[in-house]
Amino acid sequence: MxxxxxxxxxxxxxxxxxxxxxxxxxxxxxxxxxxxxxxxxxxxxxxxxxxxxxxxxxxxxxxxxxxxxRSAKVFYLRNNTPDIIHYTDLSHRSIGTQRGAQYFEQFDSDTSLNKQPIHNNALNFKKLISGRINTIIVTESIGDYLIAELHIADKVKKATFRYDSxxxxxxxxxxxxxxxxxxxxxxxxxxxxxxxxxxxxxxxxxxxxxxxxxxxxx
The missing domain is CATH 3.40.190.10 (Periplasmic binding protein-like II)
Structure with missing residues (x-):
């Protein structure tokens, strides 16, 4: 190609x-x-x-x-769902991730979280919209691009908690x-x-x- x-x-x-x-x-x-x-x-x-x-x-x-x-890592949520304000709010939530990706040390090494890796971030957004997962983590620029491509800006929001370093x-x-x-x-x-x-x-x-x-x- x-x-x-x-x-x-x-x-x-x-x-x-x-x-x-x-x-x-x-x-x-x-x-x-x-x-x-x-x-x-x-x-x-x-x-x-x-x-x-x-x-x-x-x-x-x-x-x-x-x-x-600079590569901000952002958690995306469905509209009208509880916000993620602190890192501890990730507990007991299903989190879509991309298989093989790294985000930030605390998150990457945390084995207590319910991470659900798949190979494609676009599929993670579709799972989020359908209610199959509670949130996804993705680099902000990629997330914003996919939201525009999938025409779902009216269905998702960014969590307050983010990793921006x-x-x-x-x-x-x-x-x-x-x-x-x-x-x-x-x-x-x-x-x-x-x-x-x-x-x-x-x-x-x-x-x-x-x-x-x-x-x-x-």
């Missing part, structure tokens, strides 16, 4: 990065956990939206600097990728696009267009 067939923030960010060094990406839609595995095995070259971890550095090269450093988010290159030979150029392009504000403009423009009213047929 080529880059013109699908769209999204990550599609545009990766395209901008690779075009800067003269490459046109070919995207492979897949669940997050499979995408990470493909990077580890060398079946995919590059991934975005990934957090740096020591175990991942065995198979991946993280492009410095991170292309964004500095979290570096990276592009990572498979150590088995042929793109490793282009690492100096990739690092230079990544830094240029970050420091010039190009990545931020791509993100801002995407959300501005997403929330514009549809143009009627002429």
């Amino acid at each position: 080529d880059g013109t067939s699908i769209d999204g923030i990550d599609i545009r960010l990766v395209t901008a990065l690779l075009q800067e060094i003269g490459y046109t990406p070919r995207f492979v839609p897949c669940p997050w956990i499979r995408g990470v595995a493909m990077i580890e095995t060398g079946d995919a070259d590059i991934i975005s939206g990934i957090l740096k971890r020591q175990d991942r550095e065995n198979t991946m090269i993280f492009l410095e600097p991170p292309y964004k450093t 500095v979290i570096p988010v990276y592009f990572a290159l498979s150590k088995k990728s042929s793109l490793v030979q282009c690492l100096p150029q990739l690092l230079k392009a990544n830094r240029l696009l970050k420091e010039s504000g190009a990545f931020d403009r791509i993100i801002d423009t995407f959300f501005e267009r997403l929330h514009q009213p549809a143009t009627p047929d002429q």
Whole structure:
């Protein structure tokens, strides 16, 4: 599947990065956990939206600097359901998560919570709307995008409690990728696009267009 067939923030960010060094990406839609595995095995070259971890550095090269450093984790609820004001309010609630994703240390390591992982955040929103789970946790930008795409803004709300801290988010290159030979150029392009504000403009423009009213047929 080529880059013109699908769209999204990550599609545009990766395209901008690779075009800067003269490459046109070919995207492979897949669940997050499979995408990470493909990077580890060398079946995919590059991934975005990934957090740096020591175990991942065995198979991946993280492009410095991170292309964004703030990644709010938000809990979404159905309208007219009790708010989540404190972390302890998560107790006794069923929580939709994305399989293989990490959110924040307290939540990730808390085995007392009723987490229900599946491979797709859009499916989590559908489960939320149907009442099969009480809440979902997702990165705010992804959640807002999916709410607009699924046309459910009138059905869900954000909880008061959220985790909003500095979290570096990276592009990572498979150590088995042929793109490793282009690492100096990739690092230079990544830094240029970050420091010039190009990545931020791509993100801002995407959300501005997403929330514009549809143009009627002429």
